[in-house]
Amino acid sequence: MESTATPPRHRPASGQSQPRPDAPPYRVDRLSEERAREGWMEEVLADDRTLYLPLRPGQGALGVESLATDRALQMVERSVLPAGEPTLHVYLGRVEDLSTSPAAGRHVVAIVHPGAVWGQWKDAGHDGGARWAGLRALAPVLEAAEAELLTQATAIAAWHAGHTHCPRCGAPTTVVQSGWVRLCPQDSSQHFPRTDPAIIVSVIDDQDRILLGANARWGGQRYSTLAGFVEPGETLEAAVIREVGEEAGIVVSEPAYVSSQSWPFPASIMLAFTARATQTSVRPDGEEIIALRWFTRAELAAAVRAGDVTPPTPLSVARHLIENWYGSSLPEPQASPATDGAGPPVAGR
CATH class of the missing domain: 3.90.79 (Nucleoside Triphosphate Pyrophosphohydrolase)
Incomplete structure (x- = not known):
């Protein structure tokens, strides 16, 4: 069992190559x-x-x-x-x-x-x-x-x-700088694309369990890490602590940055963190998060194999956070005998 003073382990999923430290993070x-x-x-x-x-x-x-x-x-x-x-x-x-x-x-x-x-x-x-x-x-x-x-x-x-019109005077704007700026011809103001920062966090407790939540929009079976937008004037670390407190009712410490992912739905960037739970008695907010569960690695693997829990998609930074904690790629769900892996259950079988 890890001490609460020990930062969480960030182990790469097996089979995933690590980028060269001197290589640019873009193509x-x-x-x-x-x-x-x-x-x-x-x-x-x-x-x-x-x-x-x-x-x-x-x-x-x-x-x-x-x-x-x-x-x-x-x-x-x-x-x-x-x-x-x-x-x-x-x-x-x-x-x-x-x-x-x-x-x-x-x-x-x-x-x-x-x-x-x-x-x-x-x-x-x-x-x-x-x-x-x-x-x-x-x-x-x-x-x-x-x-x-x-x-x-x-x-x-x-x-x-x-963003076709100037937010100051309402005049139609023109596109300049190869499509990356809109210019107002009336007041000469320049307007740039916006990116809204959002934090996403894997919360780990003293028993090295991970906390995952089910969002109300997902119907209760898909579980993921907690996330939320950064508010004006707020640091990323403060946003981690606030969002976990609002969605799970607990206090976390030691927020540590892991990685980021562009998320243009419509204009966000996900900033991934881990954090240590100072308590384990969680309470979903009942509006955005309808269920919360602590998982050991064995419990999460069994739930995913059985189809009781649907994890985030493999390309998401949420999946990356979970697999960093898990230590490898998550297992695939086992096909139901009624479907043979080919489709929905057949009635009467």
Whole structure:
């Protein structure tokens, strides 16, 4: 049993490679200084090697969809783009040379047209048989650089869609700096994309158990780590302590940063922490969190195998926190004899 003074162990899940300490934590160079330079976007658009990522207004929380095949983004060259001025284009960056994406070593620009324009383009056979889908559906299957491109494109396109007018005077704004700033022509104010910080925390007790909660929106079977938005004027550590206190009714200590994950639903970044519980008598708030459970490793593994507990998706930072504590990848649920792993239970069997 670990002492409460000992920081929680952050063991990488088995089979997961660790990044080199000298490697950049990204695969797309956003060239932020270059993209702010006057004339930069024109140079990129004139480059025949530049690729374009088609986006359109879509369904769901973000209202943005991208064109993709089953395993990759459908990026296209300028020669096959629809005629006419797009609603928006945004410079995303240059993909690293070592990427396995066809975009390796090339500039990529996100380009937004209304759905009707893309429909005509698709009817002309320029889509290569790809489909329209959102970030949630595509991110798990994409190559790393392409997942990074789509996350960035989705976030910035969603921001543009919701910030078309100046918040000071209400005048329509214009897009400048390669799609990364909106300028008000009336008062000359500049407006930048927003990112809302949110903390997410694995709470560990003196018996090395982890605390997981069921959110009211999930129906009671999916359990995850606790999370919440950082409030104005609040430190990240204070947000960890406050959110756990509000959602679980306990005090935690020693908040320790682990990692982060972009979460553009619509404009957040998840900042992952661990913390030590100073007590174990928990109380769900009854509004956001409807159930709380302490798990040993054996208890969590058994619950997941039996299908009694559904963990967060493998790509989420919540899953990363849980598997850091667990010490390896979580087990897969065992198939029900009534389904043979193929579908819902068959009536009468």
